[in-house]
Amino acid sequence: LVSRTMIKNIIGQGIYQLTVIFTLLFVGEKFLDIDSGQYRTDSEPTQHFTIIFNTFVMMTLFNEINARKIHGQRNVFEGIFTNPIFYCIWIANAGAQVLIVQFGGHAFSTVPLTIAQWAWCIFFGVGT
Template identity: 60%
Template sequence: MYMPYSVQGPKLLLVDDGFKAMSLPSQHLTVIFNTFVLMTLFNEINSRKIHDQRNVFSGIISNWIFIVIWLGTFALQIAIIQFGSYAFHTQPLELDHWLWCLFFGVGELVWGQVSSVRLLLEGLYFYSLDFRSDLYD
């Protein structure tokens, strides 16, 4: 995600790349940073379930510690991006940039489901090969 976004991001987002004036925060690099953090946050939701458990939202409401930490991290990220200009070397983002970052972040949930289905199918395939070899032994 980083390489295409860092090279083509300024053209896609219609912002300055920020490489010419390294002393000033740029929206382009802020979008990359924000997207990375949001992808990590949504991957935390994916990481709640393992071993062929596919519903990553089951029981999420009963885990109040997870909810508090997740929402706190998200709120802190908003504050860092919108108000942390010089301290964190970020530039406040506009709504459309936030929506792109959220789009890629939520994409982690989709990617988690796709990869779990792929692993499930691979497991079924290899299990069927083992079963066939047992038939011919």
């Protein structure tokens, strides 16, 4: 049911995602030149935690593409448009994420991100 290749991919993905998320958590405010929000007395959403959340979702979205191939195939994009359910759901999830981050506000504890911040989130997502 779960092959050796799948186990390697799962462990590799877990290590990558944990490394990125913990790096953003502990040094993200310095790396991205933003306020960490850790010492704020109010409970307002911050760019720092919005970036962490958005990066996690981007890594998950791009991992969905990678997870389509489970037997060691290299070209993860081969046949990607042969399953309209997959790409419609993927596009809907990506669109929902943009709406949640840019307009979610207090309901989702997010603040709008700049284009550069979105680019970093997508960059880390593509890294999966």
